[in-house]
Structures are given as C-alpha cells and as structure tokens.
Amino acid sequence: MTTSQKLAGKIALVTGGSTGIGLATAQRFVAEGAFVFITGRRQAELDAAVQLLGSNHAVGLQGDVSNLADLDRAVAAIKAQKGRLDVVVANAAVGEFLPVEAITxxxxxxxxxxxxxxxxxxxxxxxxxxxxxxxIVLLSSVSGSKGTGSSSIYSATKAANRSLARNWAVDLKGRRIRVNAVSPGPIETPGLNGLIDSPEHLAQFKAQMTSVMPLGRLGEADEVAKAIVFLASDDSSFVTGAELFVDGGIVQV
Structure with missing residues (x-):
C-alpha cells in the first residue's frame, strides 16, 4: 500500500470499523500514520480487525452506536488513552429493505x-x-440521492446523514472543524454480500447492479477509504459541507 503519511500523528475514531468500508478506512489511516480507535458490536470481529491493524496502531472498543452508554464508555476510553481526537469517521450503519406496505x-x-x-x-x-x-467525515450513500425499490427507510437515513454534514459544517465553522459526507455506490463488502442469502440470487443482484454502473463494476472498500483519507487530511483543507460521491458514476450520469 503506497502512502504518504498524510495523517501522521493523528488520532482517529472510526465507528463500525471492524469490517467493510470501516475496516478499509482504518487500514488506510494506519498506513497514513494515524492511530485508530475502531468500534463494533461483535467482539470477535473487533479482535480480528485489531490484529490485522496491529495493536500498536489500533484499539477496538466494543459497543453499539445507538446505545448512548456505549458511546460514553468509548469516548471515556479514548480520552483516558490518548486525550484527544483529530478525526471522527461516523461510519456505523445498518441496512434493511422492505416495500412501503411492509414497513414495521x-x-x-x-x-x-x-x-x-x-x-x-x-x-x-x-x-x-x-x-x-x-x-469529521460522515458516511452517507447514493441511496440518499436515488429512489430504489424497498429502500425508503434506509434511503431516508442516508439523506439525513448528508443533511447533518451541511448543518454541522455551519455549527462548527467557528472552531474550523470541517464536516463532509462520503456517499458510496455499490461496494463489494460483507454487508453487501449479506443482503441476499442465496448465492445464485446474490450473483443476479450484482449483475443487475453492474449493468447500470457507468464503470461497469462494483467498487472496492479501499476506494472509498482513499476518499475518506482525502477528506480527513489537509489535502481537503478548503472543503467543508460537501458530499463526495464514490459511486462509479451511478448518480452522476
């Protein structure tokens, strides 16, 4: 992995950092010189991620971001161990898909x-x-900009994520804290592969998605991670309130 130490000496938090885009981001951050705290709900996956990242470069914090007590414990641990954060990547998310008449x-x-x-x-x-x-980097999605079947609630959350970036960029401008959103398109991750339990149907689902992608393929988690590094580093020093699509062109053309 060719790097330039764009995050040398930085302390970062990546929620949902034990798999998929979160783990790829943590790997990129470590390679770029950062120390990373990652959160996740499953201890075994966290332990495996920390082993991959290196215990000298990362700490896993078990918890659920929707549980405020878990968040308090995580922030207290970060304060005790490092005393500060330079980058927050709010990545943790779930996706479930139902048509409007079936929403519960x-x-x-x-x-x-x-x-x-x-x-x-x-x-x-x-x-x-x-x-x-x-x-601060918030993970949104192309789903926040597109209408697709059975995705209304998930898409609404992702539109909210993008809106948070705009509003917090204003709230935090007095502290020069930059807030941006990254919106991935279809990315090859365990989360995507877990959406459909039949290998045959999963293959059909991926074929359908790639058929409408201008680049003709799914994205890789590391491609999203590199965009997050850009927004976390001084390379994007004049960028705030923005939405960076990493989507193979699916929203753009």
Missing part, C-alpha cells in the same frame, strides 16, 4: 437508531476531544 415500527426504529441517532451522538460526544481545526 421495528424496521424504522432500528435503522434510524443506528444510522441517524448513532451518528448524531457519536459526533456530539466526541466533540469535547476534537481540537479546533479537526475533521
């Missing part, structure tokens, strides 16, 4: 609790550890 209260609550409430309070509770001039 549980379906609605679970996604808004993790994807929106979790993001709001992750950032709020981390703010006291962020020096002026820090950076």
């Amino acid at each position: 209260e549980e379906h609605y609550d679970r996604q808004f609790d993790v994807n929106v409430k979790g993001m709001v309070f992750t950032v709020q509770k981390a703010l006291p550890l962020l020096p002026d001039g820090s950076t």
Whole structure:
C-alpha cells in the first residue's frame, strides 16, 4: 500500500470499523500514520480487525452506536488513552429493505437508531476531544440521492446523514472543524454480500447492479477509504459541507 503519511500523528475514531468500508478506512489511516480507535458490536470481529491493524496502531472498543452508554464508555476510553481526537469517521450503519406496505415500527426504529441517532451522538460526544481545526467525515450513500425499490427507510437515513454534514459544517465553522459526507455506490463488502442469502440470487443482484454502473463494476472498500483519507487530511483543507460521491458514476450520469 503506497502512502504518504498524510495523517501522521493523528488520532482517529472510526465507528463500525471492524469490517467493510470501516475496516478499509482504518487500514488506510494506519498506513497514513494515524492511530485508530475502531468500534463494533461483535467482539470477535473487533479482535480480528485489531490484529490485522496491529495493536500498536489500533484499539477496538466494543459497543453499539445507538446505545448512548456505549458511546460514553468509548469516548471515556479514548480520552483516558490518548486525550484527544483529530478525526471522527461516523461510519456505523445498518441496512434493511422492505416495500412501503411492509414497513414495521421495528424496521424504522432500528435503522434510524443506528444510522441517524448513532451518528448524531457519536459526533456530539466526541466533540469535547476534537481540537479546533479537526475533521469529521460522515458516511452517507447514493441511496440518499436515488429512489430504489424497498429502500425508503434506509434511503431516508442516508439523506439525513448528508443533511447533518451541511448543518454541522455551519455549527462548527467557528472552531474550523470541517464536516463532509462520503456517499458510496455499490461496494463489494460483507454487508453487501449479506443482503441476499442465496448465492445464485446474490450473483443476479450484482449483475443487475453492474449493468447500470457507468464503470461497469462494483467498487472496492479501499476506494472509498482513499476518499475518506482525502477528506480527513489537509489535502481537503478548503472543503467543508460537501458530499463526495464514490459511486462509479451511478448518480452522476
């Protein structure tokens, strides 16, 4: 992995950092010189991620971002171990898909609790550890900009994520804290592969998605991670309130 130490000496938090885009981001951050705290709900996956990242470069914090007590414990651990944060990547999310006539209260609550409430309070509770001039990256999705079948609640959470970036960029401008959103398109991750339990149907699903992608393929998690590094680093020093699509062109053309 060719790097240029764009995050040398930085302390970062990546929620949902044990798999997929979160883990790829943590790997990129470590390679770029950062020390990374990652959160996740499953201890075994966290332990495996920390082993991959290296215990000298990363710490795993078990918890659910929708549980405020878990967030308090995570922030307290970061404060005790490092005393500050320079970058927050609010990535933790869940996705479930039902047509409007099948939506239940549980379906609605679970996604808004993790994807929106979790993001709001992750950032709020981390703010006291962020020096002026820090950076916050929120993970949205192309689903926040496109209409697709059975995705209304998930898509609504992702539109909310993008809106949070705009509003927090204004709220935090006095502290020169930059807030931006990254919106991935279809990315090859365990989360995507877990959406469909039949290998045959999964292959059909991926073929359908790639057929409408201008680049003709799914994205890789590391391609999203490199965009997050850009927004977390001084390379994007004049960028705030923005939405960076990493989508193979699916929203753009």
